[in-house]
Amino acid sequence: MKDNLIALVGFMASGKSTVGAALASRLHRRFIDLDKYIEDIVQLPIPEIFQSQGEVGFRSIETRMLADVTATEQNIVLSTGGGIVTVEQNRALLSSAWRCVYLRAKPSTIQQRLEADGTPRPLLQSEDPSLRIRTLMADRTSWYEEVSDVTVDVDDLSVDDIADRIITLLHLV
Ligand SMILES: Nc1ncnc2c1ncn2[C@@H]1O[C@H](COP(=O)(O)OP(=O)(O)O)[C@@H](O)[C@H]1O
Numbered sequence: 001m002k003d004n005l006i007a008l009v010g011f012m013a014s015g016k017s018t019v020g021a022a023l024a025s026r027l028h029r030r031f032i033d034l035d036k037y038i039e040d041i042v043q044l045p046i047p048e049i050f051q052s053q054g055e056v057g058f059r060s061i062e063t064r065m066l067a068d069v070t071a072t073e074q075n076i077v078l079s080t081g082g083g084i085v086t087v088e089q090n091r092a093l094l095s096s097a098w099r100c101v102y103l104r105a106k107p108s109t110i111q112q113r114l115e116a117d118g119t120p121r122p123l124l125q126s127e128d129p130s131l132r133i134r135t136l137m138a139d140r141t142s143w144y145e146e147v148s149d150v151t152v153d154v155d156d157l158s159v160d161d162i163a164d165r166i167i168t169l170l171h172l173v
Pocket residue numbers: 010011012013014015016017018019079113114116117118119154157158159162
């Protein structure tokens with residue numbers, strides 16, 4: 001099972017959705033972005049799910065969808081949302097059933113990428129987004145490390161170079 005299921009984890013705006021699509025295309029595998037998958041099933045954009053059900057409600061949907069994808073899919077690349085590792089059940093499933101790649105980015109890189117990006121992130125709606133990024137990152141870093149088989153430092157790499165690096169690190173060629 002592990003060879004077939006590749007998941008990208010890491011902080012918001014580290015590049016999981018973008019790199020996941022590029023990696024899947026390189027490997028001729030299907031790509032699933034878990035946030036998009038959730039939006040399609042719930043029929044609401046992520047910020048509206050946060051608004052109506054709160055973070056706890058969103059996490060419970062996310063956990064159910066990760067379990068669904070794990071049980072039903074094969075040969076896919078999955079881009080997760082940055083907070084998936086905050087739930088112990090998700091960490092257990094990612095560790096046991098997936099080959100996980102941690103896209104590690106510095107807070108300064110995250111901030112730069114957010115400035116140029118159109119995807120709204122409800123958890124970063126703050127008077128001091130920079131502090132929020134650092135605090136959330138400090139909370140989550142050890143969990144990204146815990147579930148991952150390999151790590152790629154993405155700060156100075158293009159999307160294609162990151163996909164290349166993943167293919168090499170996971171011995172996919
Ligand atoms: N390696 C990269 N170099 C430059 N920009 C990138 C890179 N990876 C992603 N981006 C940009 O950063 C933003 C966030 O990427 P995204 O894939 O949505 O991250 P995530 O899914 O981890 O939140 C997007 O605007 C994307 O185009």
